[in-house]
Amino acid sequence: MKNKLTKPYLIDFQKRGKNSEGFLSICSSNDNIPFTIKRIFWAYNTPESISRGRHAHFKTEMIIIAAKGNVKIKTLSSEGIENNFILTEPNKGLYIPSLCWHEMWYDGNTVQLVICSTHYEESDYIRDKKAFEKLISK
DSSP states (O other), rough: OOOOOOSEEEEEEEEEEEETEEEEEEEEEEEEEESSEEHHHEEEEEEEOEEEEEEESOOOOOEEEEEEEEEEEEEEEETSSSEEEEOTTEEEEEOOOOSSSSEEEOOOEEEEEEESSSSSOGGGGGGGGHHOOOOOOH
16 A cells, blocks of 8 residues: 655654663554655765755655754655754654655764665655746646
8 A cells, every 4th residue: 555644754763771771662563653664775974064965756655763963854845845953862763755855964973774665776866956946736
């Protein structure tokens, strides 16, 4: 069944542990991930002056997690709604539905983890923002 979610939203992952020992967070396709996990990747050592993302997907849904550091994310949903999010804790993630433009900026030592609903396929990417805006305005 195709997921009908159209808006980005924050997810709180379970957090276990204590300050004296450290923490562990858990996610599961059957629990707080609204799709079956097909791919996981991470980005790191991105200079603060660089933005990443700058695209949307036809099919792929994602969850973005700041495993270390901070990620600022600007989104434009398929309904034309802009939102800004800041991920600062590794036990929180941002769900990005398909047909949602996103752009990200990082603090210097950030490690970003991304959980995806599809395998990589270049044809799934919408890399031209004007083309994306035209697509969602129909």
